Amino acid sequence: MKPRIPLLLFLTLWGVFSVSGVVRPDTDIEKYTSLASEEFLDCVGKVYIKGKFIGSCVLIDSNRVLTAAHVVDKNSSSVDIIVKFKDKASSVSRVAIHSMYSSTGMGMYDIALLQLKSKINSVELPELNSSTDEVGKKAIGAGYGAFIIADKKHKTRNSRKIAGNNIIDSVGGVEVNGIASKLFCDFDAPDTKTCNRLGSASPCDLEYLTAGGDSGGGLFIQRKGKLLLVGITRGGGINYNTFLKCGYYGQVMEHTRVAAFISWIEAACK
Secondary structure (H helix, E strand, C coil): CCCCCCHHHHHHHHHHHHHHEEECCEEEEEHHHHHHHHHCCCCEEEEEEEEEEEEEEEEEEEEEECCCCHHHHHCCCCCCEEEEECCCCEEEEEECCCCCCCCCCCCCCCCCEEEECCCCCCCCCCCCECCCCCCCCCEEEECCCCEEEECCCCCCCCCCEEEEEEEECEEEEEEEEEEEEEEEEEECCCEEEEECCCCCCCCCCEECCCHHCCCCEEEEEEEEEEEEEEEEEEEECCCCCHHHHHCCCCCCEEEEHHHHHHHHHHCCCC
């Protein structure tokens, strides 16, 4: 018989992972917020539905945005959806959700494109990555939401844009156009390798774990001076056994792989 998770503990863990990103306890939080404030990450914004912050998004053109399908799937008519990038905002005229997406489909095809009513100008835009050599690359993730310092397991802080680094450890998910549709990274501990679950056990200086409000945000790599969007944040989950042993360390985050959806994005833009 499988052990049951006590209800109170389950609700505590679920609440933690559904609203927060997690950062290293041995690193000044201002280093994460400083990275997030770089101009090249101004393309990462917020999604609001009926005035309520619901998730993150990435500007890929002056009037087009990518986000996670689960961020907007309950408002696919575009009514009451607004996106904000620093001091710029626009309402949404059209929502395109991948036709294969299902809220009960294990996070597959979790991608959506939002057509904006007004153009968002003067923002540096990323290029869409079409290469399939992401594994082993150092990536930059960015998004919004409350966050937690890794050794303070039940203390959340107010919503703030943060960015961090992870090594892209693996690919997986269903194949789309012959390409695995997800990218995976785990949250590596600064002082032990026993909690590592994927790839290298060596953490980045700004290692972090995405979740909650980061959904729909971007995962980027830099190549030859260009910023490439390689993933749209799907979020994370909680492995109960790993949490009991290591807390947040070793938890895995996943991103919808842009390279697998280039054709869909191009078609949705038309």
